[in-house]
Amino acid sequence: MPATSESSSSSRSCSISGIHSRRSRAPPGSRRRRPPGRTRSPRSRPSTASPNSVEESMRRLSAGLLCLVWAACARKADLVISGGMVWTGLSTGAPRPGNVAVAGGKILAIEDDAGIARYVGPHTERIRANGGLVMPGFTDGHTHFVDGGFQLASVDLRNAATPAEFVRRIKQYAATLRPGEWILGGDWDHTLWPGQPLPRHEWIDSVTPDNPVFVNRLDGHEALANAAALRAAGVTKDTPTPPGGEILRDSRTGEPLGIFKDRALDVIGRAMPEPSPERRDSALARALAYAASLGVTATAHMSASWADLASYRRLDRAGRLTLRAALYLPLDDWRTVADSVRRAGASDPWLKIGGLKGFMDGSAGSRTAYFFEPYSDSAGYRGLLQHPEADMRRWIGNADSAGLQIAVHAIGDRANAILLSIYDSVTQVHGPRDRRFRIEHAQHLRPEDIPSFGRLGVIASMQPYHAIDDGRWVERRIGPVRIKTTYAFRTLFDTGARLAFGSDWTVAPLDPILGVYAAVTRRTLDGKNPGGWIPEQKISVGEALRAYTSGNAYATFDEATRGTLAPGYDADVVVLDRNLFAMAPDSLDQARVRYTIAGGKVVYRR
Incomplete structure (x- = not known):
């Protein structure tokens, strides 16, 4: 194999099978290895004309022979x-x-x-x-990863099919705890229950007298507190409802019923004890093992806390991370995040601060997603914004000025339209750069807003499993017209958008194979749409896999090192x-x- 000349250094090297590896920072505790397909050679003089052409020829011949010997002993x-x-x-x-x-x-x-x-x-x-299929590791583009680790060890309410089963599982779990320990997580789904009633604290007060309970609906946008949790948080009928949230109350007495939505979740959350670092590390370790069993080798951890970041760093230093994580911290904390990135740098091969995560609205399941037109089953009600639009414009503008990537939750069509408008105006004011703005979920879109994703380079970070879950009931919420561009995978692809797929774990199962199945078939979980719910929005297996691999690598600025199987890329x-x-x-x-x-x-x- 002939030597190749690198004019910048006048050095010579040889390559094997055309493999040229990128240099990358070695994982903690490992030595930097020589990139595959390259060998160092001593510097030589520039190849200029010389009377001693025989000496120069011999030098070239020796270099060529060295490469041949090295090639025979390929790495x-x-x-x-x-x-x-x-x-x-x-x-x-x-x-x-x-x-x-x-x-x-x-x-x-x-x-x-x-x-x-x-x-x-x-x-x-x-x-x-x-x-079998050999492919790049799956990246989950949207998880609440440490929360998932906690949920793996908590009460499981996801498939509790009746209120009685809901109560029985909480009672059974409470019996394993010491008095005073909180019961969290749960992921209940009241749409499975006859009549779809929301739970009330009276259902579980008698079976949890000594344990505060704050169990969330599977979408994470509303949760049920029992009487012990209400007392711990000091909640009474006089507790004000915070902007961007809702506290459900008895229509006669004004007493809280136990259901808190969106920004009102913080009313109870402030009373909850912070898990110890040891418990958080254990939760992360559980999540890592579970993710590995499903082929997940990277994730974008959304709404991560500083305590979550500290846990990742501890496991990273110990060499225990088995997936690559990009953490997105709270948008309103943009200044602290920017300072942290400046001081410490954004990343190592396994862990980085990916950017910032914010919220426009809530969810359709909790009737807090924000729409232009009222909900079909709730006259005059359009949902809610979690923060005033002016605040979102200011935070996003400031964070963009600091050079941070921004990812914002938007589900209703009006929330998505406002966010696209904010992204557009920030780009015009601050000028062009490679921003890769993200919209997390992008579930319900007006047809006229879909081309803006491709035009503005906004990444649609979507979760296909939500489509086959929501498809059971969402038409009752928003009617037959708006669902035509709900989870519009096909139209987004065809109009030039980049898609990054994930699960929203623990809101939906972490398993990416289920996500591929959902994107390709769109068969709802109730079995009522065997040909696919809104079948014109189906995509192919290859398109779904790219959204789970290279699409996610691009979404976190990692497309040069992972997301595909190519020489020099992360294995x-x-x-x-x-x-x-x-x-x-x-x-x-x-x-x-x-x-x-x-x-x-x-x-x-x-």
Whole structure:
């Protein structure tokens, strides 16, 4: 193999199989390794005309021979995945048979059976994919990751199908606690119950006399407090309702019923004890293990707290992170975030401050998403903004001036339209730069607003599972016209928007395979839409996978290091037990993860 000349340094190097690795910061505790496919050579004099042409020729010949010898001893892989259908993520097309070699935490090569042999050494670990899909690790573009870890150890109310079952599960869980311990999480869904009544604190007071309870609806935008929690927070009928929130009250007495929505959640939240660092670290560790079992190798952790960031940093220093995390901290704390990024830098290979997360409105399930027209089942009511529009414009403008990425929750069509307008005006005032504004959820859009995503370069950070869940009931909320551009995956793609898919865990299951199934089939959870709910908004398997891989890498400014399988990229890989591209769409949810590899290490195997 001939030597190549680098004119900038007049040095010579050689490459193997055309693999050129990017330099990247090594994970904590590891040594920087020489990039695959490159070898250093001594500096030589510039190649200028010389009477001693024989000496120059010999020098060239020696360099060439050195490269040939080095090539014959090509770097051996730490890990080789063979016998799979490899989908690199570079396009939405189908995968091809192939093998993946990994070394030093990076992709070393992607080769056919003959080509991969040179990378296999005596210490190379072998994984046989047996025809399953080999693809970039899934990135979940929107989680509440540490909260998910806490929920894994808390009461599970998600599929409690009746009020009686709801009460029974809380009673059973309370029996395992000491007096005074809070019961949190839950993720209940009253739309499963006959008549869909919201719970009241009287339902659970008698079974939780000694334990404050504050269990949230699965969308996280309303929660039920029991009498003990109301006492702990000092809530009475005279407690004012905060702007951007709602406290449900008895229509006769004015006494709180126990339901708190959006900004009113803080009324109870202020009374809740902060978990110890040890408990938070344990929750994060649980979440990491669970994510690895589902093939998730990176996440954007939304609405993270400073305590969450400290927990990630502790596990990062201990070498215990098994996924890459970008944390988005509160928008109204933009100044502190900007100072922190300036002082400490934004990232290392496993952890970074991604930017800021804000809220425009609430959710359709809690009737707090903000619409232009009233809810179809609530005359005259349009939802609510969590913050005045003027505050949002000021915070977003200031954060953008500080160079921070901004991600804002918007669900109702009016909330999305206002946010797009804010992003547009900030861009015009501050001038062009690579901002990558994000709208989290972007669920209900007016047709005329959809092209603005592509025009403004706004990322639509969406959660496909919400579509097949909400599709059971949302038409009753907003009517048959507005649902036509609800979860408008196809139209957003076709108008040039970039999509980044996630789960919103714990609001929805973390499993990205369920998200792919939802985006491709749009079959609602009640089984009433076998052909797909709003079927014209379906997308292909390849499009859904790109939104879960390279789309998310782009959304966090990481497209140069992860999101695809290519030499020099981070070796974050998932091996499935079957090829999603060859499956019937309605069976996609049956696929399972066999191996998860993060940074070149196997972190899960089944």
